[in-house]
């Protein structure tokens with residue numbers, strides 16, 4: 001255990017990401033005192049009951065007073081209001097970061113609220129699960145996953161390096177990127193896949209001639225992987241699509257173009273085109289496994305439920 | 308261990324499904340002698356080396372001679388040729404089944420080759436992984452998964468009941484269904500999801516402005532689940548789409564219709580529509596978990612690679 005990187009950290013929002021950060025900071029002794037705040041009394045009570053945060057506060061302003069690092073861990077669409085609320089209470093020299101899944105929109109909406117003398121270093125851990133809320137977090141969530149920092153061009157290097165140290169201490173690898181590129185990369189690796197999964201599950205749910213109970217029983221043939229992604233938090237994902245509109249629509253356009261080409265190959269019976277397409281996508285999977293970003297165990301090595 | 312259900316079983320094709328059947332039959336003592344055949348000497352050699360089958364034969368006709376059950380476990384497009392080859396060598400009173408992922412097309416192409424006095428009971432285990440080949444099988448593959456039998460209307464009940472007993476002995480639940488309904492259900496729960504996953508991975512691989520190395524590093528945000536599905540065998544999936552054309556195109560049509568509605572909601576900023584859509588898809592996930600068809604552990608409880 002080394003010296004803490006920040007003496008006081010405030011977590012605003014106490015869901016999956018904030019609670020995982022808390023346990024990961026504790027695991028490695030990265031923070032002195034960690035305060036926390038969530039808007040609902042229910043979440044604050046849960047946090048107190050499970051020991052999430054050293055001190056759970058009843059207002060955001062109380063939580064951020066004296067904090068060296070403030071982490072905004074609420075849905076992207078709620079960031080601006082939270083930033084406005086805490087701004088007057090931020091300590092000079094403090095750093096504000098966020099964990100939102102979209103970056104340009106957070107920079108545009110949070111940035112103007114950050115007072116002179118406080119550093120704003122936007123960030124995004126590329127790690128999550130389909131669960132949410134204060135009880136869903138765990139210390140290992142960020143281990144061997146990437147966190148992207150999106151510092152503004154005029155931010156001093158020291159606060160960025162310190163935040164990088166925190167993420168590395170929580171087990172993550174860290175890259176820096178500009179916001180437009182971040183939002184495009186995420187549209188490909190996360191946002192469009194989520195929209196597609198939600199859509200496929202919606203179609204299955206909607207069909208008259210195939211019952212929900214059939215879909216459920218026979219899901220193991222591929223569909224159930226989509227349902228995991230489509231079980232993610234609706235508020236979070238609504239905000240992602242509303243705030244990463246341009247990049248998502250661009251990737252969706254590419255997706256439907258390719259899908260129509262494959263649909264045409266099916267209609268015309270062009271087996272060679274299908275075979276070639278299905279062959280070249282395998283290289284990406286191999287790369288992901290070699291990079292340690294997924295397991296090669298069949299079916300993710302998942303525990304077989306019910307057997 | 309009970310008495311074997313079949314004295315002699317012949318497996319034609321020695322890939323993921325056939326090898327899993329072999330280990331599952333051995334686990335429960337369901338078959339006396341199991342013979343096997345695959346078209347390539349390489350696969351036959353591998354099978355001999357790893358003890359897959361009691362006897363590996365150098366021709367399909369040798370493998371099926373005297374068999375009480377013959378299992379066609381080759382890609383759907385290859386079934387007819389295999390059936391034609393073995394037909395003259397089938398024992399009167401034997402049962403032929405298959406494990407192909409599409410049923411109407413197999414019935415149309417294999418059925419005419421089955422001689423008088425031999426029973427043909429098409430089947431399809433709804434279980435698989437992204438791996439293929441003789442070394443990818445394991446005895447537990449079918450445990451707690453569904454196998455669909457698609458008997459022809461004029462087939463005697465006894466051979467169907469006996470085959471059902473075999474699948475149940477291998478750990479599966481069994482339902483019966485007519486071929487058109489089977490092909491529609493599978494278009495929803497398997498075939499269209501696979502096509503969509505292949506397409507999304509293809510799009511990611513193709514973008515100029517996002518490198519493959521970025522896609523690979525940052526895949527944990529959702530995309531990597533798609534890459535698992537899109538790593539499945541290209542020959543098998545080419546044949547599935549060529550032979551389940553009508554149902555796949557129907558479901559694809561529904562899918563693009565819904566996707567366009569969501570795309571429009573993103574473009575117009577209709578957050579309520581997105582939120583409602585993302586909310587109602589969660590019930591299906593809950594149903595799948597309650598039915599024991601998937602684990603509720605975050606991220607499938609997958610083993611974290613590389614950490």
Ligand SMILES: NC(=O)c1ccc[n+]([C@@H]2O[C@H](COP(=O)([O-])OP(=O)(O)OC[C@H]3O[C@@H](n4cnc5c(N)ncnc54)[C@H](OP(=O)(O)O)[C@@H]3O)[C@@H](O)[C@H]2O)c1
Nearest residue numbers: 013014015016017039040043074076078100101128132133
């Ligand atoms: N989940 C992921 O996979 C993932 C991955 C990377 C980044 N992120 C980002 O991380 C952030 C938090 O996500 P999460 O998964 O931790 O969410 P979560 O588990 O759903 O928790 C969200 C937290 O934000 C609070 N909150 C919700 N709406 C609010 C509002 N309008 N005003 C103030 N507070 C509000 C909630 O308070 P109550 O509990 O009181 O309702 C809760 O404490 C989001 O920006 C998301 O984009 C998520």
Ligand SMILES: NC(=O)c1ccc[n+]([C@@H]2O[C@H](COP(=O)([O-])OP(=O)(O)OC[C@H]3O[C@@H](n4cnc5c(N)ncnc54)[C@H](OP(=O)(O)O)[C@@H]3O)[C@@H](O)[C@H]2O)c1
Nearest residue numbers: 320321322323324346347350381383385407408435439440
């Ligand atoms: N994988 C799944 O998830 C899954 C699930 C349910 C049903 N199925 C169905 O099960 C069947 C077998 O799939 P699998 O996953 O076991 O496949 P696999 O692991 O790729 O094995 C296929 C076997 O078929 C043989 N084969 C391939 N092309 C052939 C041809 N043109 N003529 C004769 N033999 C040929 C191969 O021989 P060599 O080894 O000599 O090349 C191999 O032994 C397919 O009909 C598939 O639709 C698959």
